[in-house]
Structure formats: structure tokens, C-alpha cells
Amino acid sequence: MISHKGMRPQDVVVVLKLISLKSLLQSDKGAYIRQTAQTHLAVALGLSQSEISGSLQRSRIVRLVGEDKREVYQQNFLDFLFYGLRYVFPAEPGPLVVGMPTAHSAEPLRSLIVSQELYVWPDPQGSERGQAIEPLYNKVPYAARQDERLYELLALTDALRVGRAREIKLAQQKMKDYIYA
Incomplete structure (x- = not known):
């Protein structure tokens, strides 16, 4: 079994990018699949391919994305955003x-x-x-x-x-x- 050492802030951004891509390309399933390749995500988000791979694996383990690591489990992700995000990744206004x-x-x-x-x-x-x-x-x-x-x-x-x-x-x-x- 793969161990899970907790979500990282960039994991939220990776899932948001999957949502963004899906909404832009929902009429063309083939293009959606090609565009969500880890290489594309890495370039678009300024992350390495290994960071993308790890992020998608963590999101899969906590059931924010499906086994294919492309389908976002919408209600699970909304629950995380609405009820957990501000406690896990808080932000305070600065200077x-x-x-x-x-x-x-x-x-x-x-x-x-x-x-x-x-x-x-x-x-x-x-x-x-x-x-x-x-x-x-x-x-x-x-x-x-x-x-x-x-x-x-x-x-x-x-x-x-x-x-x-x-x-x-x-x-x-x-x-x-x-x-x-």
C-alpha cells in the first residue's frame, strides 16, 4: 500500500487545473485526455513532472480524483474546499x-x-x-x-x-x- 503523508498546497492547484481543462475541452474527449497529460500540467503550472505525478497520486488516495487521475470527484473536492481548505492551508493578509x-x-x-x-x-x-x-x-x-x-x-x-x-x-x-x- 502506498503511504500518504498529507496533501500539499499545489495539489489543490493541480485539481483546479484539471477542472479548468475539462470545462474548456468537454466537447472533445480526445483533446481533453491529451491536454491533461502530466507534461502539459507541469508546463502550465510551473511544476516538475514528478511533482505533478505525486500530486495526482495524493489526490487519488484521498479520493479527490479518480483512478485515471483525470476525473475530478466534484462533490469530494467541493467538500474539501468548503470545509477543510481554510484549516489546512490558511492565509492571512500581509503587508x-x-x-x-x-x-x-x-x-x-x-x-x-x-x-x-x-x-x-x-x-x-x-x-x-x-x-x-x-x-x-x-x-x-x-x-x-x-x-x-x-x-x-x-x-x-x-x-x-x-x-x-x-x-x-x-x-x-x-x-x-x-x-x-
């Missing part, structure tokens, strides 16, 4: 930095929530100044710039990590909309 907007400061929540607080992932290529939110792993801004849908999913994930009750409720509903689309 003011230049970066890429996240949480309620990015779409899809930005147009729904009026707030004086601006949260950003520290990123020298960023366009806004706000309170730093440590991303799930250091390549998150890179990965978000490559895939707009992934960016929205990551921003919603950060809203679940740092949001207040209203932001969390809106993020949960939007996340359901994305995952069950």
Missing part, C-alpha cells in the same frame, strides 16, 4: 505589496463585492497594490496568467481561505457553478 489581485479583489467576485481592501499575490509583474496573500505555491501567479479560468478558480479558492462569511458564501456558490458547469 502592502505590488501583485496580482486575488480573492474578492479579482473576478468573479470583484464585480459582486465592494470593498476597500485589495488582496494580491505578491508578483513583480502585478498591476495593483494591496495586502499580500500568500499563494498556495509560488508559481500560482504564473499559472493564473496562462489560463483565465484557472485564475478565477484560484481567486475563488483564496476567497474561501481569507474571506468573511459573505465572501465565503458567494465564493462557494460561484465555485459550484464552475465545477458543475
